[in-house]
Structure formats: structure tokens, C-alpha cells
Amino acid sequence: MxxxxxxxxxxxxxxxxxxxxxxxxxxxxxxxxxxATTFTPPPRPTAPRQSGLAATLSHIRYVLSENLVTGFAFxxxxxxxxxxxxxxALVPYDPLAxxxxxxxxxxxxxxxxxxxxxxxxxxxxxxxxxxxDFGIAVASVVLVFxxxxxxxxxxxxxxxxxxxxxxxxxDTIMAFPLFVLAMGIVAALGNTVQNIVLATxxxxxxxxxxxxxxxxxxxxxxxxxxxxxxxxxxxxRIVSFQVLPNVFPILVVxxxxxxxxxxxxxxGLSFIGLGVRPPTAEWGIMVAEGAAFIVSGEWWIAxxxxxxxxxxxxxxxxxxxGVRDIVxxxxxx
Amino acid sequence: xxxxxxxxxLAAIPSLIxxxxxxxxxxxxxxxxxxxxxxxxxxxxxxxxxxxxxxGLDQPLIIQFFHxxxxxxxxxxxxxxxxxxxxxxxxxxxxxxxAELTLLxxxxxMAIAIPLGIMAATKxxxxxxxxxxxxxxxGVSLPVFFTGLILVYVFYYLLxxxxxxxxxxxxxxxxxxxVTGFYLIDSLIARDPETFVAALKQLILPALTxxxxxxxxxxxxxxxxxxxxxxxxxxRTARASGLAPYTVIVTYAFRNAMLPVITTLxxxxxxxxxxxxxxxxxxxxxxxxxxxxxxLIASDFAPVQGFVLTMAILYVALNLLIDVLYGLIDPRVRLxx
Amino acid sequence: MIVAPALQVEHLSVEFRTxxxxxxxxxxxxxxxxxxxxxxxxxxxxxxxxxxxxAIMGILDPAGRVTxxxxxxxxxxxxxxxxxxxxxxxxxxxAMIFQNPRxxxxxxxxxxxxxxxxxxxxxxxxxxxxxxxxxxxxxxxxITDPARxxxxxxFEMSGGMCQRVMIAIALAAKPSLLIxxxxxxxxxxxxxAVIMDLIxxxxxEIGMATIFITHDLALAAQRxxxxxxxxxxxxxxxxxxxxxxxxxxxxxTAELIAATPDTAASxxxxxxxPGSLPDLRRADLPPCRYSERCPRxxxxxDQPLPVMPPENPHTVACWNPL
Numbered sequence: 001m002x003x004x005x006x007x008x009x010x011x012x013x014x015x016x017x018x019x020x021x022x023x024x025x026x027x028x029x030x031x032x033x034x035x036a037t038t039f040t041p042p043p044r045p046t047a048p049r050q051s052g053l054a055a056t057l058s059h060i061r062y063v064l065s066e067n068l069v070t071g072f073a074f075x076x077x078x079x080x081x082x083x084x085x086x087x088x089a090l091v092p093y094d095p096l097a098x099x100x101x102x103x104x105x106x107x108x109x110x111x112x113x114x115x116x117x118x119x120x121x122x123x124x125x126x127x128x129x130x131x132x133d134f135g136i137a138v139a140s141v142v143l144v145f146x147x148x149x150x151x152x153x154x155x156x157x158x159x160x161x162x163x164x165x166x167x168x169x170x171d172t173i174m175a176f177p178l179f180v181l182a183m184g185i186v187a188a189l190g191n192t193v194q195n196i197v198l199a200t201x202x203x204x205x206x207x208x209x210x211x212x213x214x215x216x217x218x219x220x221x222x223x224x225x226x227x228x229x230x231x232x233x234x235x236x237r238i239v240s241f242q243v244l245p246n247v248f249p250i251l252v253v254x255x256x257x258x259x260x261x262x263x264x265x266x267x268g269l270s271f272i273g274l275g276v277r278p279p280t281a282e283w284g285i286m287v288a289e290g291a292a293f294i295v296s297g298e299w300w301i302a303x304x305x306x307x308x309x310x311x312x313x314x315x316x317x318x319x320x321x322g323v324r325d326i327v328x329x330x331x332x333x
Numbered sequence: 334x335x336x337x338x339x340x341x342x343l344a345a346i347p348s349l350i351x352x353x354x355x356x357x358x359x360x361x362x363x364x365x366x367x368x369x370x371x372x373x374x375x376x377x378x379x380x381x382x383x384x385x386x387x388x389g390l391d392q393p394l395i396i397q398f399f400h401x402x403x404x405x406x407x408x409x410x411x412x413x414x415x416x417x418x419x420x421x422x423x424x425x426x427x428x429x430x431x432a433e434l435t436l437l438x439x440x441x442x443m444a445i446a447i448p449l450g451i452m453a454a455t456k457x458x459x460x461x462x463x464x465x466x467x468x469x470x471x472g473v474s475l476p477v478f479f480t481g482l483i484l485v486y487v488f489y490y491l492l493x494x495x496x497x498x499x500x501x502x503x504x505x506x507x508x509x510x511x512v513t514g515f516y517l518i519d520s521l522i523a524r525d526p527e528t529f530v531a532a533l534k535q536l537i538l539p540a541l542t543x544x545x546x547x548x549x550x551x552x553x554x555x556x557x558x559x560x561x562x563x564x565x566x567x568x569r570t571a572r573a574s575g576l577a578p579y580t581v582i583v584t585y586a587f588r589n590a591m592l593p594v595i596t597t598l599x600x601x602x603x604x605x606x607x608x609x610x611x612x613x614x615x616x617x618x619x620x621x622x623x624x625x626x627x628x629l630i631a632s633d634f635a636p637v638q639g640f641v642l643t644m645a646i647l648y649v650a651l652n653l654l655i656d657v658l659y660g661l662i663d664p665r666v667r668l669x670x
Numbered sequence: 671m672i673v674a675p676a677l678q679v680e681h682l683s684v685e686f687r688t689x690x691x692x693x694x695x696x697x698x699x700x701x702x703x704x705x706x707x708x709x710x711x712x713x714x715x716x717x718x719x720x721x722x723x724x725a726i727m728g729i730l731d732p733a734g735r736v737t738x739x740x741x742x743x744x745x746x747x748x749x750x751x752x753x754x755x756x757x758x759x760x761x762x763x764x765a766m767i768f769q770n771p772r773x774x775x776x777x778x779x780x781x782x783x784x785x786x787x788x789x790x791x792x793x794x795x796x797x798x799x800x801x802x803x804x805x806x807x808x809x810x811x812x813i814t815d816p817a818r819x820x821x822x823x824x825f826e827m828s829g830g831m832c833q834r835v836m837i838a839i840a841l842a843a844k845p846s847l848l849i850x851x852x853x854x855x856x857x858x859x860x861x862x863a864v865i866m867d868l869i870x871x872x873x874x875e876i877g878m879a880t881i882f883i884t885h886d887l888a889l890a891a892q893r894x895x896x897x898x899x900x901x902x903x904x905x906x907x908x909x910x911x912x913x914x915x916x917x918x919x920x921x922x923t924a925e926l927i928a929a930t931p932d933t934a935a936s937x938x939x940x941x942x943x944p945g946s947l948p949d950l951r952r953a954d955l956p957p958c959r960y961s962e963r964c965p966r967x968x969x970x971x972d973q974p975l976p977v978m979p980p981e982n983p984h985t986v987a988c989w990n991p992l
Contacts, residue, residue, distance in 0.1 A: 168351070171351065172351030172354075172355060176645045178603055178604075180610070182607075183625065184638070187359075187637045264476055268478065271614070272610060284478075287476070288614075295485065306479035310474055310476060313474040314471070
């Protein structure tokens, strides 16, 4: 079972994992692999980097300029962050203020995205919702980064029972269809936004734990860890100063790759009525409210929050690939 | 073959045990006092105590777990608070609706994704390759409930080609006599083409929604895996032996390329079973997903728990099936077991 | 010179497009192999031996392109044939066996079926007869208990056995030309000799010509009537084996012979050849691609290489031969 679902939120990584000899062919090109003459990637973070800052910056610049798509995704990401931070201050209408006279109006100069059944301005609601959706996604990936990262590092570094328990936990989570498990968790723990964050983090746990475990396992025997051990450093010091800094970039890649899934998962939960409650502005719940009006032709109520959600996920997915290229050029597919 | 099967079944047991433990813990994690919760808001103190004793909640956790497992073994998933019906019965009655939808969704997505992936791999850089890349990138970003709503708007409201998104069958038709529970198959058995067409019409949009949703990983994997296999030594041998292009692509390359794709199906099923819930809500589909969603809104926990357990068991079984299928295709797995 | 050639290759050039430029993998390669005879293509890895074979078979990587020349199999030019015409000869008139036999066979198809696939395509057999014919072929290549082995998968067999299966596949349609691309690489020493003997015997039996690709000059000397030495996409020297060893004319051939253990008079002579193959992506490739490694380089070596008439029994592409 464990082999089946190694990287479920990330088709790219799944391809990489499942294909044994595909290194040279999964690429979007038929050309044979070439010697690495075109650019010099920064030293892979096997050892703590001191002098590599300039190289890293130039590599980031390289990736952004060579890859228009990543640049575009990055710009979109900035827009989303801006909307999340300043959105509520900038929107033309109060997202909760209803105006029954202006209910169910299609998009116009006054209401760019139209109004919903209570006459609320959809544009304002979509923009304001960014903070909540983005916040849920960020909170859940940070949470799983801590949980999965620590558990994985402990499993990989100490092995033995720790490894077995973490592995079994990950396998058990993987034995559920992830969205269904998230539903069950939110239903059991209580219908709150915090629990949506927690559930989204838990279903992503195996992914992080496995990546961190593999990385820490390699580090355990690596020369510089051995050297640190011989020079009398405690295990705790070794883990915190030698292993964690090396696992960190790999997990950052994982975070950017799972952001899209996290936001989809959270929106899906609120779409079926979990977590966020009306009249809060949130993309999933707004689509759910608009669903009833689709059959009578009022498309704008569901369309705009749905599009916002789609664009955000699209942006995170593209950005995830870009971040992976920056941090870990070897894994590019 | 037999020993391979046995090994796979044994390997699935720890997963099943894990699933049962987790679903048990989920019930016991209910906020507040479960007895008060099950007794309802109007219950007296004595009534709550009585329920606590009946539910066995006054006993140690391990005993409670034992009772839970015994109940499960008898197919008892508890009773729904809102309907008073046994959850297991309700799930049994609604499961075929979900299964029919999910399977058709999977068939739709494989029927599109696999040829797309193969064609993209055999003609790299062509229009179809670019199409494949766009579909796979966009596909993973589409929220499934949003796709469903767009399809409803376009095909029901604008074009009027599809019937209203209200369940498995239009009100003018009656369900065919139950044999398999799949309306498509049952209507054929009953030799009732009209009902068949009516059921198909209802199914197309939700199945397409699920199909579009699971298209991306399958197409992406097929393409990558085909590319890898097409440049492998044995395909070169097959070409040099002058085998017909069809034999090279299908018998030699495709069958080998299917192995990683079958592995990906595990992930696809995880997505599909989850997405199924959302699609059932959009199309008012009377499956176990909408059963769970209705119960969730009514804070009725037993059906949700039964649903989670059923889905997890189904998923473990599907993964087992995938393993067996893999073994059937790959002799290295089958014979070395 | 070859009187009745089974295959005549003239001025074959091949390029590969890569992200870092065009690789001029083959340039003006010419040779011929006589009916029933064996020609060895000898050279370092990267010298273009396999690319030559793939170009002839029409199985070049999609990035590769034939930019000139012809390869005449009888009246058919393999390099300019339609897919239909190629389909009629590939596997039937010319067959090929590869190095690393264990990966060259379909891992999830019983070997008997793989032979039967070729029989059904090229030999006049029915579906019903094919399995029995496949077993016969397995017996012919010296596999014991062929009926049982026909049902086996490549991973259940040794490398030598897999190569026997490859030979059975290649010879299923009794082709007139076999290209054997390093057929013994990855096999142990005793198996190597057995496989080479087997190819020789079967070739003699059906009067088949063989192009034997190897980096091992000594092995080539034992097995081939003619030897063509390749370097960086050029055929630098082509002669009968005895003549080549007696009077090597190209400096590179001389170095190769000196570097071959069997012929080295002492360990001192067992010197490796200095320098390495030039980067074939370079725009300023010299006409003689050996000139930058060559101890006998003259000023005139910067002119285009001399072209010798194909009738010449001993051709050499050099301005200052030995």
C-alpha cells in the first residue's frame, strides 16, 4: 500500500517516484540530456551554505527569467498576498452588508462581479475571502510542516521504534481517501475553521513525514554528521544544527507543492458546509451558495469565487514547480 | 499467483486494522459528552446515564473498542439520529448509486486520458502533446464542485442538452427492478431502453465532472511512462525486429507503460472517492456521499462515521485490487512473490 | 573489395539536434559487407558504430536525422525507403541483436511469445503453428528444454540465455544480413565465446552476412573477414583483417593495434591512446577528426580528407598514412 500513494498531491513527484529510468525522458522534450553546461546550479544544500547567497540569487533570477510561467505565477502570488493583506481595506463595499433592492444583479459598472441573493457585492466578497482561504492554506501547510517534518526527522534519524510508529501512522492515514478522512476529522472534532486547518494538515502528514524521513535518513550517515558526532556534539545538537537545516529546503518545496491541494481541500470542506459558516466570505461557501442559482441562470454568484479559487490553486501549483526548480534543480521533471 | 494473492491480502490487514481504530477514535473524540450528544438536547440526567450505560460509554476504552469491533463484525454501524434507520442499511441502499457514478467517472477519465497520454508521448512536441500538457496542468487546478456547476450551467441552463441535476432518474421514470443496483445495468436486464437512456442522461454530467477531475494524473502518468518505455531497449528491439507499429505501441510499449499508470490509480481512487462527495452534492445524487453530507449538516454523527469507514474499506479493497491487477500484468511481481 | 555486397553503405551522414547544438555524429561513412561475410565495425565508444547500425535499421532516436548518403540493400536504399518498404525488410532481410540482452527483451512477455511475434510478422506461419516454431528456434540456438523455456520471462533467464533468445528472434525470418551490436557486452567470458560461435555457425548455415560491432579489435580479428575502423563518426580505415593487422595505415589504427593485448609485444606497448574524441558539437571540427590527437599531423591535414575509390581493397582517410 505504501508504494501506491507516495506523492499523491503532486503528480510530478509521483511520476518521478514511479518511473525507474525516466530521468532522461520525463522531460517535456525529446532531446537527449545534455551535459550541464548551460548554467551552474548553486551547490545543492548538502552542507550549510555560507557563500552561496549570491549564487542562489542569480539562480533564482535565472529560473524566473528562463521560465516565464514561473515569473507569471510569482506575480500572481504577489497579487494574492496583496489581496489577503490589504483586500478588506480596499474593497468598494462591506462584504457582509446586504441590500435586498440590489439582490441578484448581474455584473455591472457598480458591482463588477454582480450581487448575490442578499444583494451583497460579490467582488468585495471574493477579494475579502482571499485572506481567509489563503490563511487556512498557509496555516495548514505550516502546521503539517512542523508535525510531518519533526516526526519524519525523528523517524529517519533515530530509526527503530520511532520509525515504525511514524511509518504506521502515515500508512494508516494513507489508507483513507484523504478528503473523506478530512471530513471525518472535522465532523468528529467540531465544525470550526481551526479543525479544517488541522484536518488538512493531518491528511498531508504522510507526504511530509516521508520526505523528511528519507532526507534525515541520508543525513544520518553523512560525513559531516559523523564528524559532528565524533567531535562530541549531542544528538539533539546534531539534529537541530546539522539535520534540520538540511531537511528544511526539501520541506519548503513540499510546502509549495501542497499549497494548492490544501486550499482545494479546505474549500471543498466548506462547500459541503463544514468549518466556515455563512455569512462569512469564503470561496468554497460562496460557490455553494451560488450553486442553487446556477440552474436558474444566475451564473455570476458561483463563477467568480470559483474562478478565484481556481486561479489561486493554479498559481500555487505553478509556483510549486518553480520553487522546486530553485531549491532543488535535480528533481526537475 | 495464489501465494501472491494471499500476500497482498495479508498486507492489507494492517491498513484495515488502522482504519477501524481511527474511525473508533473519531467517535470517541466527539466534542462534549457523547452520551448527552446521543441522548439529544431534551434528555434528562437519568436518560443520559441510561444511554451512557447502553452505549457502554461507562466502560474502559479498550472494552468499548471491543464492542465496537463486535458490532462492526455484525455489520452494525449504529443508527441515524435523524431518520432512526440503521446506518448500515442506508449505506447499502445508497452505495450502488455512488459506485455507478464513480466507476463511470473513472471509465470516462481513462477513456480520454490514456489515449491522450499515448498520443502525446508518441508525438512529442505536437499539438496533441501541448494539449495534453495544458489539460494536465489545468486539470489539477479545477475545483471539482466548480467544474460540475459550470457543466450544469452550460449543458442544462444554456444548451438544454442535459436534464436537471436532480438525482439518478427524472421523476417521470421509475427505477428499474434492482439486480445490481446500477441503473444502467438493471435497465438493460429489464430490457427497458427508455429507462437506460434516461439514467444515462442523468449520469453523463456528474460522471464527466469526475472524469475531468481525475484526468490529469492519469494522462500525465501515461505520457511520462510511455515516453520512458518508448525509449527503452526492448522497444528498440521490437522496432528492429520489424514488428508492426501497432504491435510495438500496444503490445510492447503500452502494456509496460501501464504498470506505473496502474500504480497511479491508487492515488486517483483516493481523489475520486473524495470528489464523489462534492459531485453528489452538486448533482443531488442519492449516494452515500450526499447521505454523509446531510448527516453532517444535521450533526448526526453515526452516518458520517459509517460513511468514513465504508469509504476507507472500499479504498483498501480497491488498492488490493490494483495490486492484484499489477501482479497479473507484471510477471516479475507475480512469480517472485 | 566486395564483389557481391549484401549491404553497401555510401557517404552516410547523421546529425543529432540537442539543446546545446548539433552533434555531427556520422560524416561520410562508407563500407560494404559481402554476402555471407562478416565485417567488423571497430572503434571506441562514441565513435558512431551503433549510430551507423541504427541509421541503417531506421531506428534512430527522434532527435537524430540522416543528412546524406545511401545504404543499398540489393536495389533498395534503406535510408530513403518509405515506412512501408522498410517494414518489409526490417526483421525479415536485416535483423539486429543488441548489447545487454536482459533489457533488450520485453520484460513482461514470455520469450516464446516474443519469438512468435516476429514469426507471425515475417515468416509464413499461422497463429497455431507459431508457438511450436518458436520452440524449434529456441532449440536451434542451443537452449535446453526449449518447450519449458518458451514460457519463461527474461528476468528468469541468465544474460547468455537472453542473448540466445535475441539471436532466435533476429534469425527467425532467416535474414540475409545481421547487425550484431556488441552482442557479448555484459556476458561472462566463456559465454561470450559460445555466443560468438553460435552467431558464426548460424550465419554460415543460412548464408547470412554479418556486421559485427565491437570495441574489441582482437575479437574483431578472430571473427571478421573485413574490418572498418571508426573514429569520431568517420571510417578512418577499411581493409581485410590480415592486411589491416599486417599493414595498418591510419595512425589511429596503428595505435589501436598497439593497444590490443594479444598483439602487444610487451606491456610497455600496451599504451592507451592519448587524447579523447573531439566534441562533435563544435562548429570548427577539423576535416580529420583525429588530427588533434595525431602524432603524424601535417599542415596539409587541414584540407578535406582524401576520398579513395571504393574499388580500393585498402582504403584509408589520411593525408599522411603509415
